[in-house]
Amino acid sequence: MRLLIVIGGSAHSAQALQMSVRLAHLSDEQPTILTVIRTDKERPRAEKGLAEARALFQAQGMEARTVIRTGQVDLEILHEVMDGGYDLLVLGERQMDRLITRLRGTVSVRLARQAPCSVLIVKGPVRPCRRVLLCESATVEPPLSERFVSGRVGRLLADTIELTVLHVMSQIPAAVQVDLAPLEADAEALIRLGAPEGEWLQRAVARLRPRCRQVRAIVRHGLVVDEILTEAREGDYDLVVIGAHREHGWQRFLLDDIAQEILTQIDRSILVVP
């Protein structure tokens, strides 16, 4: 698993760095630490930051490669991701003014939307990924569970003790004649009823079981973003895994992007799998 860690010298970068040190043992290749500067004046400070970061890895008996790029932050990170063929991009999240965040999206949100690899945004206290919540969507093919475990990034589950597959049903009956049973059912009942959601969940659990001993499926009913955030908080998960749609042109304008909403609002580390 090729790992790219982005730092910028602030507290949010330190979190990303700490998480990366924890994850580095899952990688069979030397991780790369990247920092982006706007002008050459910033170079000495950037070099100092990278040296400190490398020292952290060395303290754990690992080596890390360092890279400095000059230019616009998100573009340079994207270029590095594409040039280096990384599997996972790790970065923290800088808190921004809510209005600006809403209009432009943070760098991490923009990267999660555009990067061709998985993006891990580190938030909150850095903890080993013991309890993981995977948010499975029924409308995307291949399913998130498949994309997650089939890629190298699936190695992130090496330390996981408990993996929960969540599906949120936000539907309501559009007409009175509609069969209500699936709309009130929990995961077990959906599987028993043979509902499509039950089948997806059953398949996801079967797919993930070889990676983790304890896999369970749960269903929540309500607004998708709200239910994911609530489950993440109530279940006190160490890591939340979501999928991302990489749309272009008119599709990007028209189609959904709940990933951005979740990324902006969640209070813990989150992995976005393309």
Add this chain to the structure above:
Amino acid sequence: MSEPTPSTSDRSDTGLVRSVPILRYRLRSVYAGKVVLFWVSLFLFILAITLMKEGARSLAPLIRDTFRVTNPLNSLGFGWLFAYMVMSGSPVAAAALTFFDAGALDALSTFTMITGSRLGASFIVLFIGFLYVLRGRSRLAGLSMGLLSLSVTGTTYLIGLVVGMGLLLSGHLQRFYPQRGALLNSIFAIIFDPLVNQLLIIFPRWILFPLGLLITLTSFNLFDRCLPQMALKESQVGRVSRLVYRPLIMFLLGAGITMISMSVSVSLGILVPLSQRGFVRRENVIPYIMGANITTFVDTLLVAVLLNNPLAFTVVLTEMISIAIVSLFILTFIYKPYERRMIRFVIWVTENNRNLGIFMFLIFLVPILLLLI
């Protein structure tokens, strides 16, 4: 040499070739039937408005003295209850304009009566659901859509009432009126006036109003039947289901579809096949209803043109613009909290029979109280 017998596939191909012209002929007949139905419904609609316009003049004292509709709150309650009675909003909105044209209502009261008609109309979906609940269906299944529709309509229209009153009093919208309205009206007068005059010989003038109302209901019914079978099928538009999280797109979709269908309930029905199982997403419905609530006034706008009353046109335009302003404000700035509150409200009402009872009681009591103020 014997004749080669056609293989099974040959036979079926021949059958298919033969059936294509038959299918085309049938499609053409269905299409022609719908076109005829459309013109019949339009004819009836114009006739109905002409009759209501004539009849409303005699009913002015009834509205003012018997029903005591003397202020905007009274007319709000009146329009609301009237829509309950006729189980539809558009005929009541049309009636409001004819009352205005006859001088029975002022502009502000007409505006609130039209608002009331929409509130009453949005209750119809809920009422049908309630009947299903009484017959043993689950509260959630029966009432979710109706409640959501009513609560979204209620909140946007009641805020829109304030915005609209301000717009109406400012007079900014009075300059917008289609100049060809007068020409259209004189053409219709040539066609319909002899018919109305004949009816006036037979019946007292006031009868023309209920007769017109009845014909309006019939014309809307016919118009619904001549609409093409519109359905957004999941298989046809695979990604449509993912449009759900873009409120503005759903808003425009709701507005566009309702502009064609001219009915919120028909427009909502089109959403049903989005999921093969008849489910629609919570995220999907609210902006769709908001969009539908604006363009549902297209027929009322047409009534204003038919009445050849520029101020009536202004009243309807004000209604549309005020609802659009409120809806777009909600979608742009406070959509998420608004959406959560609407969903919470639906859950609260459907939680138990007591809550449902309180809500149903209030929904009847409020318009009665408004009428009595």
